[in-house]
Amino acid sequence: MRIAVMKESAPGERRVALVPENVARLAKQGHEVLVEAGAGAEAGFPDDAYASAGARVAPAGAALDGAEVIAKVQRPSAEEAERLPRGTLLVGLLAPAQSGDLLRRLAARGVDALAMEKVPRTTRAQAMDALSSQATLAGYKAVLLGAAALPRILPMMTTAAGTLAPAKVFVVGAGVAGLQAIATARRLGAVVSGFDVRPAVKEQVQSIGASFVEAEVAAEGAGGYAKELGASEQERVRATLARHIRDMDLVITTAQVPGRPAPRLLDAAMVRGMRPGSVIVDLAAESGGNCELTRPGETVVDSGVTIIGAVNLPATMPHHASQTYGRNVTTLLLHLAKDGKLAIDPEDEIASAMSVVRGGEVRA
Ligand code: NAD
Numbered sequence: 269m270r271i272a273v274m275k276e277s278a279p280g281e282r283r284v285a286l287v288p289e290n291v292a293r294l295a296k297q298g299h300e301v302l303v304e305a306g307a308g309a310e311a312g313f314p315d316d317a318y319a320s321a322g323a324r325v326a327p328a329g330a331a332l333d334g335a336e337v338i339a340k341v342q343r344p345s346a347e348e349a350e351r352l353p354r355g356t357l358l359v360g361l362l363a364p365a366q367s368g369d370l371l372r373r374l375a376a377r378g379v380d381a382l383a384m385e386k387v388p389r390t391t392r393a394q395a396m397d398a399l400s401s402q403a404t405l406a407g408y409k410a411v412l413l414g415a416a417a418l419p420r421i422l423p424m425m426t427t428a429a430g431t432l433a434p435a436k437v438f439v440v441g442a443g444v445a446g447l448q449a450i451a452t453a454r455r456l457g458a459v460v461s462g463f464d465v466r467p468a469v470k471e472q473v474q475s476i477g478a479s480f481v482e483a484e485v486a487a488e489g490a491g492g493y494a495k496e497l498g499a500s501e502q503e504r505v506r507a508t509l510a511r512h513i514r515d516m517d518l519v520i521t522t523a524q525v526p527g528r529p530a531p532r533l534l535d536a537a538m539v540r541g542m543r544p545g546s547v548i549v550d551l552a553a554e555s556g557g558n559c560e561l562t563r564p565g566e567t568v569v570d571s572g573v574t575i576i577g578a579v580n581l582p583a584t585m586p587h588h589a590s591q592t593y594g595r596n597v598t599t600l601l602l603h604l605a606k607d608g609k610l611a612i613d614p615e616d617e618i619a620s621a622m623s624v625v626r627g628g629e630v631r632a
Contacts, residue, residue, distance in 0.1 A: 450473060536561055
């Protein structure tokens with residue numbers, strides 16, 4: 269199988285789809301990897317590290333000649349899509365729900381596509397689960413951003429000049445990102461509480477040392493995800509959150525419902541009820557935000573409360589984000605290969621779930 273790694277071109281994107289360690293693993297299985305020059309530079313993986321691992325480094329464009337698989341992080345731009353050779357398989361975070369035009373263009377060009385967001389959340393596919401690998405890092409970074417924006421420290425500190433009380437951190441949405449945020453805030457010494465609408469999460473929150481805020485709702489959907497709340501449950505959640513956040517220093521929101529805009533959990537009045545100096549980090553900023561005052565990619569200050577509309581945090585930790593994303597992609601590619609060749613089994617449940625363009629047709 270001949271795999272090409274494209275250099276990312278989206279603004280702010282510093283990750284790369286495969287790292288040298290992945291190249292070595294693929295080469296060992298007899299696959300050939302071509303890397304566009306400079307593809308890993310921003311993530312701390314120079315061209316010579318790829319070459320030492322067995323890749324061929326080629327100028328942009330030339331790397332794609334003869335490739336069967338093109339590995340990317342972000343969905344290709346219109347210009348990049350034009351460079352994809354007919355008959356190739358594109359693998360990346362393609363945001364299929366928002367990429368109708370792109371998918372139609374790929375179908376018309378005879379390029380098949382697998383969306384990394386659509387890896388099934390099964391035990392078998394866990395090592396390919398890019399949403400989880402990237403959300404874990406985002407949850408960690410959200411705490412650091414919040415801590416840096418706070419006018420106080422997170423841990424309790426006893427000094428000759430007196431004792432400083434620990435910060436109170438509240439994490440809303442305790443999925444993959446939220447649980448990592450809770451663990452990180454705990455390690456930094458904060459007093460942490462968590463909330464989710466899936467009751468199953470309560471024990472997980474408590475097992476990593478946070479208290480669970482009760483709102484008596486149960487919105488467990490399919491596949492371990494949440495479903496949208498009904499009006500009366502929504503009101504109960506908002507009343508509970510309004511009470512709880514008044515006393516918080518840092519609130520990290522991560523609530524998402526698959527296929528829907530992010531639930532609006534904190535309105536302007538609730539934010540204005542918080543203490544001046546407190547901080548909200550909204551990890552759902554890109555899908556509409558959990559907070560009414562969030563502006564994606566911006567930091568807003570309202571009534572003394574700082575609201576950080578965090579976008580694409582994994583790209584701010586490109587080394588580790590690429591290492592884990594690359595591992596996800598490599599595991600997928602080795603899963604798809606049969607006897608050294610790309611051979612997608614139409615019955616394969618992982619490839620079928622991920623397939624968004626196949627044989628000239630858009631399937632998403
Ligand atoms: P996600 O990003 O879709 O949502 C984040 C969290 O927001 C979820 O925990 C969800 O319950 C919560 N949420 C939704 N609406 C809310 C509301 N109104 N108020 C508060 N919280 C709300 O989810 P995710 O983090 O990608 O994953 C969710 C779950 O999926 C995991 O916790 C796990 O159970 C499961 N999962 C399974 C696997 C696997 O088996 N391989 C892998 C990853 C995740």
